[in-house]
Amino acid sequence: MTKAKRKAKLVQEGVVSRREVLKSLVAMGAMTVAPPIAAHSKHIIVIGAGAAGIAAARRLKRDGHTVMILEARDRIGGRINTDHSLSPHPVELGAEFLHGSRVKTWDYVSNFGLRTLRADPNAANFIHANGQTVSTSPWQTSLMGTDESLEDLIWDAAETWAVAGGDDMTVDDLISHSDALSPLRDPATRRILDNMYGEEVAAGTTQHGVYGIVEASYENDGNRDYRLEGGYSGLLNRMALGLDIRLNTPVKRIKRRPMDTVVETADGTLYTADAVIITLPLAVLQKGAVTFEPPLPDWKTEAINALGAGKVNKVILRFREQFWPSDLGELLSDKTLQMWWQPGLGRRDAPPILTSNTGGANGAYLSGLDEASAIELGLSELSDIFGEDVRRHFESGVFANWGADPFSGMGYSYVPPHAHGYRADLAEPVDNLLFFAGEATNTIRPACVHGAIESGLRAAKEVTGQVENLYQYQPMGVLS
C-alpha cells in the first residue's frame, strides 16, 4: 500500500479529524452553513505580512479584490528575516531552506527568476554525542542495520502504529513500544534523537505525538534542500510588491458583525472589511494578544490550545578562522544547542560562520536567555566539541530569539499526543467572516514556508467562495 493510500485508510478509520463527521454532514446538505461570499469584489483585511498573509493578499488582489495587510512589525516577512550585516552573503535569522524541489514556493522563485543554491549534497554530516564526533551515516547504519534515515524509520513505525489503531502517544513512548525502533532505546540515543526532533519539528520526542507525525507527511515535496542566493526576505519582498501593507500596525481586537468585520489596531483605528484572513502565529493566538468579539467558538479555542507552539531559536557565530571541516554540512549535537551548519556552504569566499538551530525544551530554555548568554553558551559548546580555543577565533554573533519575540512567540507548530486533526479545525472559517491561514493551519505541510504559502492560497479561495468543497473533508485537510 502506498503512503497516500495508507493515509486515506487512516481517514476512513476516523484516525485523522475529529470534525470529519460534522464536515461530511454539512457537505451532504444535512446542516446549514452560511453561503460563500459572492464572487463580486470584496474588501478583505489580512492580518500579518508573513508568507501566508502575503500569498493570500497577492491572490486576492490578482482576482480583483481590495486587500489591505495589517502588520505589527516594522518589516514584512514574519518568521522569514534575512540578515545582511553579519556577512557579505545573506544569513537567515529565521527560515533558511526551501524544503523540497516540488514545493509551492518554487512557483514564485521561478516566476521572479530568483537563484537558489543546493544545501550542499556533498557535505559531510556528523553527530556529536557522549563527547565523541562521528559521521552520521555509518553511525545510523550500524545502529539500525539499514541506511534509511532515522526520520523515515520513525515515520514508518508511527504509521504502522496508527494504522493498527494504537493509542496516540509520544515519539519517545513509540520507541519503547515499537520493535522496529528497539535499537534506539538506550538513554544516549534517546537524547540525541530528542535533539534531532527538537531542531526539526520544534518539539522533542517526549513532546511530539505519533499521530501528528503521520499527519505531516509532506507528500511529494522531495528531499532536497535549497537556499535562496539573495536571501529569503528577497522572495517575500518580491511577492509583496504592489500590495497595500500597513507596517507598525498591531491588531488588538476583531469584532464580527452580521455582515462584516471590524478590526481595531493598537492605536484605536478601526478598519471595516467584508472578511478577515488571520495569519497570526499560533503562539500569538494562544496568549490572547488579539481579542475576538464575540469570542471564538469553543471548537476553535480548543484547536488553538491543543496544538503545540514550539520555540525554535538560532545562535549565529562568525569567526576569524575556520576550525571545522570545510565540507561540514550538519553537526547534530547532544548538547543544548542542537544542530550546527554553515550558512555560507557552497558560496564562494564565504566567511567562517556557524548557525545553530535549536527547538523543543532546549529552544524554550534558550528563549529565556539574553543575547550575550546565548552566544557564550554557543562558544562554550563549540569549544567542547572541537577542543579548540574557539573564543580566540570569535568575531561576532547574533541571537535570533523567536520564542521571546512578541509577534511570533515561537518557531513552528507541532502536534502533541491526541491533538491530531486540530490543524484542520484551526484552518476552518468562523461565521464566513474570519478565515485562518498560517503554517499551523496546514495539516500535511506545517512548520514551513511552503506550507504557510499554501495555507494563504487556501484561505484566499475560501474567502471568495472559490472552494467548492470547502466543507467536505479532504484527506489530511489540505486543499492545493
Ligand SMILES: Cc1cc2nc3c(=O)[nH]c(=O)nc-3n(C[C@H](O)[C@H](O)[C@H](O)COP(=O)(O)OP(=O)(O)OC[C@H]3O[C@@H](n4cnc5c(N)ncnc54)[C@H](O)[C@@H]3O)c2cc1C
Ligand atoms: C528559526 C526558524 C527556522 C526556520 N527554518 C525554516 C526553514 O528552513 N524552512 C522553512 O520552510 N521554514 C522554516 N521555518 C518556519 C517558517 O519560518 C514558518 O513556517 C513560516 O515563515 C510561517 O509563516 P506564517 O505566515 O504562517 O507566519 P509568520 O511568518 O509568523 O507571519 C505572521 C505575521 O503576523 C504578524 N503579527 C503578529 N502579531 C500581530 C498582530 N497583533 N497584528 C498584526 N500582525 C501581527 C507577525 O509580525 C508576522 O509578520 C523556520 C522558523 C524559524 C523561527
